[in-house]
Amino acid sequence: MKNYLELIPISAKMNRKQNRITITCISIAVFFITAIFSVSEAGLDMEITRLQSKHRDFSLNAMINSDIFQILIFVLLFLFLTVLTASVLMISGSINSNIVQRTQFFGMLRCIGMSKKQIIRYVRFEALRKRIHKRFNKVCK
Numbered sequence: 001m002k003n004y005l006e007l008i009p010i011s012a013k014m015n016r017k018q019n020r021i022t023i024t025c026i027s028i029a030v031f032f033i034t035a036i037f038s039v040s041e042a043g044l045d046m047e048i049t050r051l052q053s054k055h056r057d058f059s060l061n062a063m064i065n066s067d068i069f070q071i072l073i074f075v076l077l078f079l080f081l082t083v084l085t086a087s088v089l090m091i092s093g094s095i096n097s098n099i100v101q102r103t104q105f106f107g108m109l110r111c112i113g114m115s116k117k118q119i120i121r122y123v124r125f126e127a128l129r130k131r132i133h134k135r136f137n138k139v140c141k
Helices: 004-054 060-064 067-111 116-140
Strands: none
Touching: 004 060, 004 067, 060 067, 067 116
């Protein structure tokens, strides 16, 4: 390979794919948390309606003392913590994977004969390319 800087577009394509995976993980996590809160709100509304029809003098105490309400809160907290934990693990795994790939990539470059100075130059050119790309996108919009 004549010039190591020819690898920048290839690396950029790999990074875009990894970024899409991370964004997909975040989107799925937000979707699940939104779904949990929507279902819990519907359950809460049903319980409030049930208690209002059963008791004419409905109060917050009657709702808090209700067995269904307490079970609903417990299930909601359990699901929220489960999704939160899974989301954190998905996102951190995705970011970790990206770091491992970059480390392997730079290790491969060192193995094929690139010096430390060339790697630093490569990283700077890659950062410059990303910065120019962002500015170009802003100007085009």
